Amino acid sequence: MRHVIFVVPEGMDDPLRVSGGNVYDREVRDGLRRRGWTVDVREVAPGGVATAFADATGLVLVDGLCAAGAPEAVEDAAGPVVVLAHMVTASFPGVTSAAIEAERRALAAAHRVIATSRWTAAELERSGIPAARVAVAPPGTHAASLAAAQGRELLCVGVIAPHKGQDVLLDALAELRGDDWTCVLVGSPAPAPAFARQIARDASAFGGRVRMTGVLTGAALADEYARSAVVVAPSRVESAGMAIADARARGIPVIAADVGGIADTVSGGGAILVRPGDPAALAHALGEWMTDPALRDRLRREAAGVRAALPSWDDTIDLIEAALS
Structure with missing residues (x-):
C-alpha cells in the first residue's frame, strides 16, 4: 500500500x-521515500509514457506533462492513476485544441488529480474535473535565512521562456529613470532558445546592469537571493510560483504579475501585484519601489512577517500522502 510508480x-x-515542476517532483520523490514509501521513478522522453505504464499494476503517480502527452496510457492503466497537475494546458497562449483535449482525456481517466495550487484546482474544475476528485498540495518551502539586502538589486528566477515574461521585465526596466539598479536573470535558456537569445541581446543593451547567469542551484542560487532586495516575477502564466515561494521564505519582497495562483502565493503582504504582460504597469511598480523608502520598509516588514506561516515541504507531502492513500 506504500508503493508508487512515479512517472x-x-x-x-x-x-x-x-x-519549478522538476523541483516539485524531486521534493515529492524524496519526501515520500523519507516516510517509508517505495518510489519507483520512471523518467520518460516524449512518446515514451506508454512504456512506463506497461507493467504497472499498482498505484501510479504521473506528472501532468507526461499524462497530457499520452492520455491513452492513463485510460488503459491496469491500476489506479493519480495525475500531478502543475498547470493546465489551456492556460498557455497558442496551445492547440488537440493538446487541450488530450489533457482533458488524461485527467478524466485519472482516479484522482493533485493540483499544485488552488488556482489550478479551479481551472481543472472549469475544464470538467469534479472538485471531489481534486486534492490541492501547494509547493512548500525550506527554512532559509532572512535576507538583509536593502539596495536596488532585482532578481528574476525562472526558465528563460515567453510564459515567464522576461521580455516584459526588460521593457519595463527600459522605462525607468536613473541607473542605480541592477537586475539578475537566473534560468535555463534551453526550453525556448530563440526567445532566450533575444533576451540576451536586449539585456546587453543595459550596459552591464542586467546580468544573465544561466541555471543556478544550491549555494550559488542562495547567494543571489541573499543579494537581492526584491524578486520580480513578470509571468504571463503561473500556477503558484516556486521562485516567489523561495523569496517568501527569505523575507524578500515580491513584485509580480497578478496571474494564475500568484495572488495566493503572496497572500499575507510583502508584495505588489501588477497587470500581466504590461511593461508600463511593471515599470510604475518598480519605480515606486525604488523611489519610496517608506514603501520599501513596509514591504520588507510584511515579507519578513509571513515567513513563520509559510507551508513547509513536509506539509506538502502530508497532502500528497493523503491523496495517494
Missing part, C-alpha cells in the same frame, strides 16, 4: 533542466 519527464535531476 516524470526525463531529466528531473539534470541541473541544466531546472524548473
